Amino acid sequence: MSAAAPRSETRPETIAPDAALPPAPAPDPDAAGSADTPPSGGAGPRTAHDYSGYPVVAARHPWRWAGTALVALFVAAVLWSLLTNPRWEWDVVAQWFTAESVLRGLGETLKLTAIAGTLGFILGFILALMRLSSSPLLVSVSWTFSWIFRSAPLLVQLLLWYNLGYLYEKVSLGIPFTDVRFFEVQTTTLISQFAAAILGLTLNQAAYSSEIIRGGILAVDQGQLEAAAALGIPAWRRSTRIVLPQAMRSILPTAFNEIIGLVKGTSIVYVLAYSELFYTVQVIYNRTQQVLPLLLVATVWYVVITSVLSVFQYYIERHYSKGAVRTLPPTPLQRVRRFFSTHAKTSEVAR
Amino acid sequence: MNSPALPAVAAAAATRGLVEISNVHKSFGQVEVLRGVSLTVEPGEVVVILGPSGSGKSTLLRTINHLEKVDAGHISVDGELVGYRARGGKLHELREKEILAQRTHIGMVFQNFNLFPHLTAVENIIEAPVYAQHRPYAQARERALELLERVGLSDKVDVYPRQLSGGQQQRVAIARALALDPKIVLFDEPTSALDPELVGEVLDVIRSLADSGTTLIVVTHEMGFARDVADRVVFMDQGQIVEEGAPLQIFGAPRHERTKAFLSKVIEPAFNL
Numbered sequence: 001m002s003a004a005a006p007r008s009e010t011r012p013e014t015i016a017p018d019a020a021l022p023p024a025p026a027p028d029p030d031a032a033g034s035a036d037t038p039p040s041g042g043a044g045p046r047t048a049h050d051y052s053g054y055p056v057v058a059a060r061h062p063w064r065w066a067g068t069a070l071v072a073l074f075v076a077a078v079l080w081s082l083l084t085n086p087r088w089e090w091d092v093v094a095q096w097f098t099a100e101s102v103l104r105g106l107g108e109t110l111k112l113t114a115i116a117g118t119l120g121f122i123l124g125f126i127l128a129l130m131r132l133s134s135s136p137l138l139v140s141v142s143w144t145f146s147w148i149f150r151s152a153p154l155l156v157q158l159l160l161w162y163n164l165g166y167l168y169e170k171v172s173l174g175i176p177f178t179d180v181r182f183f184e185v186q187t188t189t190l191i192s193q194f195a196a197a198i199l200g201l202t203l204n205q206a207a208y209s210s211e212i213i214r215g216g217i218l219a220v221d222q223g224q225l226e227a228a229a230a231l232g233i234p235a236w237r238r239s240t241r242i243v244l245p246q247a248m249r250s251i252l253p254t255a256f257n258e259i260i261g262l263v264k265g266t267s268i269v270y271v272l273a274y275s276e277l278f279y280t281v282q283v284i285y286n287r288t289q290q291v292l293p294l295l296l297v298a299t300v301w302y303v304v305i306t307s308v309l310s311v312f313q314y315y316i317e318r319h320y321s322k323g324a325v326r327t328l329p330p331t332p333l334q335r336v337r338r339f340f341s342t343h344a345k346t347s348e349v350a351r
Numbered sequence: 352m353n354s355p356a357l358p359a360v361a362a363a364a365a366t367r368g369l370v371e372i373s374n375v376h377k378s379f380g381q382v383e384v385l386r387g388v389s390l391t392v393e394p395g396e397v398v399v400i401l402g403p404s405g406s407g408k409s410t411l412l413r414t415i416n417h418l419e420k421v422d423a424g425h426i427s428v429d430g431e432l433v434g435y436r437a438r439g440g441k442l443h444e445l446r447e448k449e450i451l452a453q454r455t456h457i458g459m460v461f462q463n464f465n466l467f468p469h470l471t472a473v474e475n476i477i478e479a480p481v482y483a484q485h486r487p488y489a490q491a492r493e494r495a496l497e498l499l500e501r502v503g504l505s506d507k508v509d510v511y512p513r514q515l516s517g518g519q520q521q522r523v524a525i526a527r528a529l530a531l532d533p534k535i536v537l538f539d540e541p542t543s544a545l546d547p548e549l550v551g552e553v554l555d556v557i558r559s560l561a562d563s564g565t566t567l568i569v570v571t572h573e574m575g576f577a578r579d580v581a582d583r584v585v586f587m588d589q590g591q592i593v594e595e596g597a598p599l600q601i602f603g604a605p606r607h608e609r610t611k612a613f614l615s616k617v618i619e620p621a622f623n624l
């Protein structure tokens with residue numbers, strides 16, 4: 001689009017007179033367009049040179065093409081080795097890729113990620129608001145939470161939750177120091193593998209995401225909060241409607257890092273013998289001894305999930321950049337379409 | 352620019368918008384920024400505050416809508432204390448909700464606009480009436496469109512702030528402040544961030560607002576505007592009001608040395624009356 005300069009000497013009066021502008025704006029002496037003047041005709045009365053018949057030639061980028069070729073060559077070489085080396089055993093990969101147990105493991109991985117991710121970020125948002133509040137109590141509660149759950153290794157947290165029944169046999173709700181109990185339950189029935197996994201992952205995730213969200217909120221201009229407060233907008237609405245959407249721009253890239261990390265991070269629940277994707281694959285290769293191909297099965301699935309998430313990330317980030325950029329850049333799809341529609345015609349005319 | 356008539360506001364304004372500031376002190380750490388400021392602004396009056404940078408003008412404006420707490424003294428609007436309730440010989444701090452309700456009577460326009468960049472012009476204006484005053488959405492929107500027309504931006508309803516010029520952004524910000532039907536509007540250097548050729552369009556909007564009878568307190572360095580529009584000019588220096596009076600008196604015959612020194616710096620010789 002950079003080639004789309006006006007081709008004719010006469011510059012159109014694009015500045016529409018504004019309704020509320022005080023009378024006529026004085027004509028800008030430079031507005032005649034010094035940039036359009038032909039270099040030779042500098043002195044004397046300006047004789048307009050007519051460029052209207054000239055076609056525009058798009059700028060060329062030879063190094064881009066060289067770089068692209070080099071990368072393409074490298075990718076081709078890697079693909080070639082992946083596909084032709086028989087030791088990767090792609091037939092075994094294909095055989096297990098959609099096996100029922102693998103798909104069930106995949107489902108569990110997705111479930112853990114979705115639940116722990118969602119709850120983790122919701123709790124993280126609340127923790128971030130607490131941390132930024134003016135109440136010393138809320139600040140210290142939030143700070144302590146992050147401190148504990150970022151300090152203790154996730155592995156230890158998971159094992160602790162799962163073995164809560166060993167530490168506390170019963171969980172009950174009643175009046176302390178009396179025998180009155182409203183509600184009592186065996187801890188081991190309360191904390192299943194699934195519950196332990198979700199608890200551990202969620203609390204851990206919340207501790208990290210609260211800091212990510214807090215960072216995003218801190219990056220929002222203080223004037224925004226001030227303006228909202230001056231307008232009398234209630235605190236919760238201020239946080240969710242004014243600050244958070246603007247914070248999202250800096251939160252999202254890191255948040256997606258976290259979610260993608262979580263997809264693979266869920267594999268840590270193998271310590272609970274919880275059969276998510278990675279644990280399932282391990283069980284299978286321990287039986288069949290086809291270690292490498294089965295690790296590939298898991299890897300390819302992780303690649304698929306990450307790719308899908310990246311697409312989501314792109315569009316969500318685009319959504320939150322509304323108003324932050326003057327004009328949204330075209331989506332990859334729009335770009336492809338434009339590429340074909342312009343290059344289908346003669347490459348001379350780039351407009 | 353045509354300034355449309357504003358019948359509804361004008362009628363109500365005569366009885367509202369009295370600001371009483373009495374002996375206000377404010378310090379930031381060791382620095383005393385306001386040192387006993389007293390000022391009464393009558394309903395419908397237009398007061399322009401002048402003064403060198405750092406003299407406490409912004410701080411004074413911000414205390415009026417309680418964005419800044421005062422250390423001593425008090426401020427009231429139409430007889431109602433800002434930020435406190437007097438009961439049993441004591442001043443009780445208001446709760447956040449009550450303070451927010453008080454602020455809806457006091458519009459504020461900032462030097463750097465502070466429009467919400469992720470909301471369109473009309474969404475910027477609708478936000479407060481709907482969520483601070485609980486007006487019905489449709490009614491708020493209709494009013495927002497009216498206000499946009501009044502500031503000459505009918506064609507920019509669904510445009511994001513970054514797609515507007517500075518002057519247009521400031522006019523949206525003024526419309527946003529007016530959407531709450533405030534008794535008072537505070538302007539903190541509304542044209543200081545604008546290119547010179549855009550200053551006029553914003554001042555025109557403020558001028559039409561002055562004609563409508565809303566109480567205006569304007570911090571500005573636009574001396575021409577102060578002279579033409581202000582009922583009274585207040586000169587501040589080092590956290591105190593040094594001198595106040597009619598524009599003609601302040602500009603023509605300033606009594607105080609500091610006022611003279613300041614005016615001689617900001618007014619070009621040809622401008623002097």
Ligand SMILES: Nc1ncnc2c1ncn2[C@@H]1O[C@H](COP(=O)(O)OP(=O)(O)O)[C@@H](O)[C@H]1O
Pocket residue numbers: 379384402403404405406407408409410411
């Ligand atoms: N939040 C703050 N913390 C510390 N000092 C401040 C703060 N706000 C303003 N000040 C100081 O108070 C003085 C007056 O500021 P201000 O009211 O903004 O002046 P003006 O608007 O007249 O230029 C300045 O010296 C400024 O540095």
Ligand SMILES: [Mg+2]
Pocket residue numbers: 408409410539540
């Ligand atoms: Mg200031």
